[in-house]
Amino acid sequence: MWREKGEGSAARLAPTWRRAASTQRNARVAMPIARRSRPRGGLSRPVWTGRISFGLVSIPVGLYGAVLSSERISFHLLHGKDMAPIRYKKFCRVEDVEVANDEIVKARRSGKNGWKVLRPDEIDQSAAEAAHDLRNTIEVLQFVSRRRSIPSRFDEPYLVAPRAGGEKAYGVLHAALRDRRRAGIVRLALRTRPHLAALVSGPRALVLQTLRPFEELQSASSLELPRAPTNRTEVKLAEVLIDRLSTDGWNPSRYPDAYRKALERLLASKNPRETTGPGRGTPDHVVDLMEALRRSVGTERRSAARRATSRRAGAA
Numbered sequence: 001m002w003r004e005k006g007e008g009s010a011a012r013l014a015p016t017w018r019r020a021a022s023t024q025r026n027a028r029v030a031m032p033i034a035r036r037s038r039p040r041g042g043l044s045r046p047v048w049t050g051r052i053s054f055g056l057v058s059i060p061v062g063l064y065g066a067v068l069s070s071e072r073i074s075f076h077l078l079h080g081k082d083m084a085p086i087r088y089k090k091f092c093r094v095e096d097v098e099v100a101n102d103e104i105v106k107a108r109r110s111g112k113n114g115w116k117v118l119r120p121d122e123i124d125q126s127a128a129e130a131a132h133d134l135r136n137t138i139e140v141l142q143f144v145s146r147r148r149s150i151p152s153r154f155d156e157p158y159l160v161a162p163r164a165g166g167e168k169a170y171g172v173l174h175a176a177l178r179d180r181r182r183a184g185i186v187r188l189a190l191r192t193r194p195h196l197a198a199l200v201s202g203p204r205a206l207v208l209q210t211l212r213p214f215e216e217l218q219s220a221s222s223l224e225l226p227r228a229p230t231n232r233t234e235v236k237l238a239e240v241l242i243d244r245l246s247t248d249g250w251n252p253s254r255y256p257d258a259y260r261k262a263l264e265r266l267l268a269s270k271n272p273r274e275t276t277g278p279g280r281g282t283p284d285h286v287v288d289l290m291e292a293l294r295r296s297v298g299t300e301r302r303s304a305a306r307r308a309t310s311r312r313a314g315a316a
Contacts (some may be wrong), residue, residue: 032099032124044064044065046060046062046063046064046161046219047063047064047065047158047190048063048158048188048190049061049062049136049163050135050136050137051136051137051138051166052138052140052160052186052199053137053138053139054140054184057169057173059164059166059169059170059173060162060163060164060166061138061160061161061162061163061166061170061206062160062161062163063158063159063160063190063208063261064158064159064160064161065158065159066121066157066158066159066207067156067157073260073263073264073267076196078275081272082275082276083274083275083276084275090104105117105118105119106118106120106123124192127192127193128192130192130193130194131189131192131193133223134187134188134189134203135189137185137188138186138187138188138197138199138208139187139188140184140185140186140199140260141184141185141186141187142184142185143177143180143182143183143184143185144182144183144185145181145182145183146181146182146183146200147181148197152212152217153211153212153214154198154209154210154211154212154268155209155210155211155212156209156210157207157208157209157210158207158209159202159205159206159207159208160199160205160206160207160208161205170206173206173217174201174205174206175201175202177199177201177206178201183198183199183200184198184199184200184243185198185199186198186199186208188208190210195210195211196210196211196213197209197211198211199209205310261307
């Protein structure tokens with residue numbers, strides 16, 4: 001299954017694997033209310049589908065969000081007086097008028113008072129040009145040691161699962177990356193933009209971790225750091241302490257999110273408050289429609305009678 005094919009400078013995997021592979025904003029008076037976007041459940045539909053490609057290998061896969069946003073405690077902003085939702089409006093600072101979405105443009109500052117405006121179609125065209133060769137493809141550029149990974153570069157994780165016809169090749173790649181302790185540096189287009197990512201072997205599945213562009217990362221050379229220690233005895237003592245706290249593996253469930261737990265206890269202690277206002281809650285005065293109509297008719301009749309009396313008095 002891992003035989004090389006041909007005598008070229010790059011090793012090719014055997015057709016047996018290839019065949020298996022070829023066949024997813026008044027905030028000052030606002031009160032936050034916790035919410036959940038959707039209940040816990042299994043994986044939804046893939047956010048991206050395509051194939052992992054390197055050499056002659058093509059593995060059909062789908063990407064699934066690895067972060068459960070539905071389990072993250074977030075808040076609505078409400079008006080504390082009547083518990084009505086807060087609505088944000090977009091205002092022009094110069095004219096002090098609300099601006100419609102179709103009048104808003106994207107621009108980047110140029111000089112002190114200048115702006116370079118980009119139309120949406122121009123932005124889309126730039127993204128398409130940058131990712132023109134990555135249609136539905138995770139292109140493997142190279143494999144590197146996982147020891148050389150830099151956590152500050154890691155951005156958003158995705159779970160990678162095989163699609164029909166790719167199960168066997170997927171399993172082989174997962175095992176090989178695990179055994180060799182390697183990560184694949186890959187390129188792919190997500191939400192129309194090209195991304196650099198690392199493809200690694202997780203406990204059960206392949207994981208794709210998008211990487212932040214190196215141009216956006218702060219260099220450690222700007223920090224005032226100590227020189228490397230020269231006292232080997234102190235270093236050895238530190239190593240002994242590290243060894244004592246070391247384990248072969250770790251269980252994340254032993255270290256739950258303390259802030260989340262505190263928020264859950266606080267929310268459990270609160271009583272719900274309902275929205276009051278136009279059309280909601282109990283009005284201060286309930287009006288009977290038929291009674292209001294009878295009163296209106298009676299008032300109109302009395303007014304007509306007074307007008308008729310005034311006209312007769314004027315004629316006399």
